[in-house]
Amino acid sequence: MDQSSPHLKHIDFPIKAQAQGYSGSGMDSLRIPPRNTQGHGKRVLERYDAAIAAAQSEIAEKLPGVSKVRHGYYLEFEGANEHDLNLPSLSAKPLELLSVRQIGDVCIATVFVPKHETQKFAKKIQQYLEERTKDRVNDDGSLKEGNPRHQKLIDSIEEIRAAKLLSLWTDADELFPNAGESIWWEVWVPSEHARDFEAAVKVCGLRLGEQPSYFPERHVYAVLATREQVDVLRLSSGAVAELRRIKETANLFVSMAGAEQSKWTAELVARTKWPDMQAGAICILDTGVNNGHPLLNQALAEEDMHACAIDWPKADTGSPWFHGTAMAGVALYGDLQSALTIDTEVQLEHRLESVRILPHKGNNPEELYGAITSKAVSLVTEQAPDRVRSFSLAVTAPNYFGGRPSEWSATLDGWAFHQAQLFCVSAGNVRDVSPKDDYRSECHQSAIEDPAQSWNGITVGAYTDKIAIDEKDYADWRPIAAAGDLSPHSRTSVMWESQWPIKPEVLFEGGNWAASPNNTEWVSDLDSLSVLTTNPQFLEQQLATFCATSAATAQASYLLARLQTNYPDFWPETHRGLLVHGASWAPEVKKHMDQLNKTDRAIFLKAYGYGVASKEASLFSEKTRCTVISQQVIQPFKQRSKSRVDMKDVHFIKLPHPKEFWEAVGNESVRMRVTLSYFIEPNPSQRGYGYRFSYASHGLRFVLQRPGETLDGLKRRAGRISNKGEEVDEGVGFKDEWFLGPKARNKGSVISDVWEAAATDLAQHEYLAIYPVGGWWNSRPKHGRGDSQVRYSLIVSFETDDTEIDIYGEVEAVVAQMIAAEVEEEITIAMDDLQN
DSSP states (O other): OOTTSSOTTTOOOOOOOOOOOOSSSOGGGOOOOOOOHHHHHHHHHHHHHHHHHHHHHHHHHHOTTOOOSSOEEEEEEEEOTTSOOOHHHHTSTTOEEEEEEEETTEEEEEEEEEGGGHHHHHHHHHHHHHOBOOOEEOTTSOEEOOOBTTHHHHHTEEEEEEOOGGGGBOSOGGGSOOTTOOEEEEEEEEGGGHHHHHHHHHHHTOEEOSOOEEOSSEEEEEEEEOHHHHHHHHHHHSOOOEEEEOOOOHHHHHTSOHHHHHHHHHHHHHHEEOOOTTSOEEEEEESOOOTTSTTTTTTSOGGGEEESSTTSOSSGGGOSSOHHHHHHHHHHHSSHHHHHHOOSOEEOOOEEEEEEOSOSSSOOOGGGHHHHHHHHHHHHHHHSTTOOEEEEEOOOBOOOSTTOOOHHHHHHHHHHHHHOOEEEEEOOBOSOOOTTSOHHHHHHHSBOOBTTTOSSSEEEEEEEOOOOOOOGGGTTOEESSOTTEEOTTBOBOTTSOTTSOOSOOEEEEOOOOEEOTTSSOEESOOGGGSEEEEOSSTTTOSEEEEOHHHHHHHHHHHHHHHHHHHOTTSOHHHHHHHHHHTOBOOHHHHHHHHTSOHHHHHHHHHHHTTOBOOHHHHHOOBTTEEEEEEEEEEOOEEEEETTEEEEOOOEEEEOOOOHHHHHHHTTOEEEEEEEEEEOOOBOTTOOOTTSTTSSBSOEEEEEEOOTTOOHHHHHHHHHHHHHHTSSOOOOOTTGGGBSSOHHHHOOSSEEEEEEEEEHHHHTTOOEEEEEEEOOHHHHOGGGOOTTOOEEEEEEEEEEOSOTTOOHHHHHHHHHHHHHHHHHHHHHHHHHHHHHO
16 A cells, blocks of 8 residues: 555555656667767766755745755756757666656756755766776677766766756646746655655645545645745755646536537446445435436436425426536535546445425425425435435525524424434525625625524535636636635625524535626636536536535535445544544635634634535544544433433543653644534524523533643533533633634534644643533423433544654554453453452
């Protein structure tokens, strides 16, 4: 297995390594110009020394205050006109051959020279000047004098100079970005230096795409940056081999004629391994789905298509708007554009189900939204009662509740709590954004729509990385949102009162808007700024584009289905927690958040949630980031009488700390992320929604042990906090090391925060306490819920930027030791019971 892949535990990578191909068939066939050894050697040495000096000067100029991950210098070696460079020798140590370009009849190679190896190549030039190979006797008995050492290498070199960023550009010259222009770069990195590159990306604060492609000798990353930022990344990482522009957009496919689209989809169908009938499913609650589409028909059976009224069509073929089929393509494939462009097998791990919840004529009465949703859920659960599923709901209604629960949102909460059903719910879309002002203000003023205020549902907002406008008619238009920022489509909970949950929890790609050069016109649905999906009118064209929070919700559903498939033994509370736990803010957004105080960060959360969800971080651990999951059952309260309910249990969980390891790591920064996920029982019959304990059955919070605090001390402190029934941390001395802090994070039924400090400090915090806070279960004792037990999932990850530290292995060993000790203790207790 490729140890540089983050999927150390889950991914098998059986592809064999292949040798790098070079221009020229071998050293004997190289066209090498004749040289005067002394004159040429001295000139090459001078050029080499001057190139190293120029490279050193460039680093001093461009990297003030920037930490170098890997020290060394980029150089360009140029061959003589109509002659070859000795590329096999240029790829031998101490040089690292990165890329080769042919400009006319001149071959140019870009190489990297590690700082500590610079004199080794200078020594080769000196040997060329001063030493010769041994003489040898020809077949005819004559003597053939030896040649200068390294002759074919040095003779092949016409010029040496410090390499520039353009030296690594292997795409068309006209695609090289302008100064200050931010684009998505395709960055090719030597596999052995992938960790160095990833570390440098973090140092530079740049955006990485979702997942690199792995090849035997290269990893290929997507990086969002200007050319100036990539230049700094190149110099600080010493690990960039080639640069290209990422060019494909959804517009590439949508602009194709129907017949050409059909060829692409047919090729994908041939490569697709379809899920069997026992696989889990995403149930799309929408306008129905047209399962005749070739990309959908083997994943959506006729018996899994339903409608909430007997006279409604099950498919969206008769709809005035074809929303359900667009949802289906993204929910099934995730990134359909990627699936179409790769050439490997596509394994689909989940199926689709569909329930039409909207009539093909007119609208549903608003008061029936919850009832219709309940009927829809019942239809699929009765059809396939044993199937693991989640629900994707991108149909929303105007929300006049200001974050307060509605009948519809409470219905979703009830299904989650009582039947462990997970819902991905769209935050709703902004209808009108003016590019004349900051579009975010409109997003902030546009409240999340019903039923996305659901406590137990996953509310999905939208961000965008779509910034390249391909349409010729809009060539001089600009994207409204910067890559990584909030999509102009996305609604927020900024205007809600402070006691309501953090919504949205996560963001997915929702597309961008475009504005005219004079900011007088704007469009919201350009193909190049949208997501590719399946077209319900597939007899005409099989592909279409899709955008806004509907597209984001379909992507969230896809990732949630992947989590359910990969971790079938985990609870829905855990699957939801992992979706949130893997999210992070884009570097540009995080940089802004770093400058805010915790009060302002709480407001910021209402727009950006916990950030952009990551398939990698949610699904997998890696060497430098280990995630552990504890699923527990707690009884928050004790029913003393019909009129009295008291607090009951607080849980204390010992973290799987490799304490000696943390102490050995010393002052290296370590991040611990904690996510607590649980479901509440809703109480929609209560009308006093301004009172924090009137809707949710209970709350759970976590608190970390203080330095020097004993376990008994933590128990006393957690008990005092819990008995107050308030979401406060009671003045924890190290709370500044929590990025959000308890007042900002303690909203809703999924909470998450990051604690960052030196590894030696982390070793001092052995326990987490999970404590309850009040809800209607204890404030309304007459309902008799006081003795109820509830589940929760605690997700903790440890992470470092140091690529040499194997946190995963250390934590894994500690967990194994703790499990073995617990088993031994249980055996001892059982033996004692038998003897007694």
